[in-house]
Amino acid sequence: MLRGERMLLVNLFQLMCGYLVISVEGYFIEKFINICTRRQIYLWDIKKINKCSMRSKISIKGFKAIRPVAYKTKCRVRIVSKKGIPFIINRYRRRKAFFIGVLLFFVLLGYMTSFIWIIEVYGNEELSTEEIMLQLQRCGFKVGVFKPGLDIDRIENEMMLRINRLAWIGIQVKGTKALVEVKERKMPPEVIDKYTPCNIVAAKDGVVESIVVKSGEPMVKKGDTIKKGQLLVSGVMDSKVQGIRYTHAVASIRARTWYEKSREISLIKIKRIKTGEKHVKHTIKFFGKRINLYLSSSIPYENYDKMTYNKEVSIGKEYVLPIVLESNVFEEVRIEKETVPVEVAVSEAVKSLHEDIKKELSEDAEIIDQKSDYIFIDEKNILVKLLIETIEEVGIQEKILKN
Amino acid sequence: MKKDIKSIKEKVSEILELPREVVLNAPRMVFIGNKDVTIENYKGIIEYNDTVVRINTNTHMLRITGQDLEIKNITSEEIILSGIIYTVEFIA
Numbered sequence: 001m002l003r004g005e006r007m008l009l010v011n012l013f014q015l016m017c018g019y020l021v022i023s024v025e026g027y028f029i030e031k032f033i034n035i036c037t038r039r040q041i042y043l044w045d046i047k048k049i050n051k052c053s054m055r056s057k058i059s060i061k062g063f064k065a066i067r068p069v070a071y072k073t074k075c076r077v078r079i080v081s082k083k084g085i086p087f088i089i090n091r092y093r094r095r096k097a098f099f100i101g102v103l104l105f106f107v108l109l110g111y112m113t114s115f116i117w118i119i120e121v122y123g124n125e126e127l128s129t130e131e132i133m134l135q136l137q138r139c140g141f142k143v144g145v146f147k148p149g150l151d152i153d154r155i156e157n158e159m160m161l162r163i164n165r166l167a168w169i170g171i172q173v174k175g176t177k178a179l180v181e182v183k184e185r186k187m188p189p190e191v192i193d194k195y196t197p198c199n200i201v202a203a204k205d206g207v208v209e210s211i212v213v214k215s216g217e218p219m220v221k222k223g224d225t226i227k228k229g230q231l232l233v234s235g236v237m238d239s240k241v242q243g244i245r246y247t248h249a250v251a252s253i254r255a256r257t258w259y260e261k262s263r264e265i266s267l268i269k270i271k272r273i274k275t276g277e278k279h280v281k282h283t284i285k286f287f288g289k290r291i292n293l294y295l296s297s298s299i300p301y302e303n304y305d306k307m308t309y310n311k312e313v314s315i316g317k318e319y320v321l322p323i324v325l326e327s328n329v330f331e332e333v334r335i336e337k338e339t340v341p342v343e344v345a346v347s348e349a350v351k352s353l354h355e356d357i358k359k360e361l362s363e364d365a366e367i368i369d370q371k372s373d374y375i376f377i378d379e380k381n382i383l384v385k386l387l388i389e390t391i392e393e394v395g396i397q398e399k400i401l402k403n
Numbered sequence: 404m405k406k407d408i409k410s411i412k413e414k415v416s417e418i419l420e421l422p423r424e425v426v427l428n429a430p431r432m433v434f435i436g437n438k439d440v441t442i443e444n445y446k447g448i449i450e451y452n453d454t455v456v457r458i459n460t461n462t463h464m465l466r467i468t469g470q471d472l473e474i475k476n477i478t479s480e481e482i483i484l485s486g487i488i489y490t491v492e493f494i495a
Contacts, residue, residue, distance in 0.1 A: 037479050
């Protein structure tokens, strides 16, 4: 049976509507119950206390209709207690200030939650969040904007026009939070039209490793040293039979290139060891105003790590209020110096230099050799150098300017 | 003669698969262990206290004995008794 689950709901409903606990005294209690049932006066939780009295619960409406029944069966009805919300409200009916307060609370809550307090931008890779926020602001979408007057579609369209690099923008308002999802357009590289005459020039310094020309006149051969901007394949063909002819040069030129990076590093490592001592300072931020919850602003430690935690005050997950609880945790640290062996320091530096160079390399570049070296600057500092040799595509097309 | 009518009614209800308690005008009782009993199709309460409850129905008088018997719910269609039920008697 469903009674278990139903009871809770029924109980809640009864509390909402209010009910009375009554005691009935008399010799014809069974008759009293029967008549009540027949007259649709609902009784529940009937309990016999002794031979001629019982206790029962009854709705407010039922209680008003009970008098004739009690008279007829010669029973005495007394109210034992009153339960439910109507009685609670009744009790506070005269306390106007209390009700105004409750009302004000809900009005204020409704008012506060009808603004956007947080804008989160995500999905952007190359566009900066600040830039997107700035453009959003110019569209009239910023922190503190009133939600009901917002036309999301218009803002989205305007943003698409304002930022050329956007492929798509979606603004989702969730409570007081706005989630701005962006997708960036991959800008196509500037490709020179197939029929436009062009040359191929070097993008980097290097030594030509291989050259395959599909059209055009090669100007360099394998083993030649090339400089950045040097003409590699000419689109200008000069033949005795046809005269000067312009073509769209197509060629693959792979060249050996070198990348070098160096970095100065210290052999002395500073270690920060936490002592376990902690000092916390709380601040409340309200509309950008800071209210400090501490007296002295001095920090009792000589060396410390500072960590800042921000906690937004919110109702549920979505209704975030413009109140931020900021706690700064200062953790005392002990500084210890440690000398690192040269080999370890060098290998670490090489690793990070390698990562740095890799970022600069084009996708088709293959690393064929790498050399590292170091020199002492003084007793505590060394200079690490890394040289990487690669083979990569160096040709880029360049329009021929005819005059 | 009366017996015949009854048996005809019963047969009809069997053939047509009608709810028997409706056709026979008999009470329908649902027990949950010995804790709870729901009685539908009853006429009224004759006696009620925490050890004995007598309920009038169309066919019999029910006498339920037990301990701490309580009327959880009472409407014109059904009555729900709770407590610890010992016996149920049908008194003609």
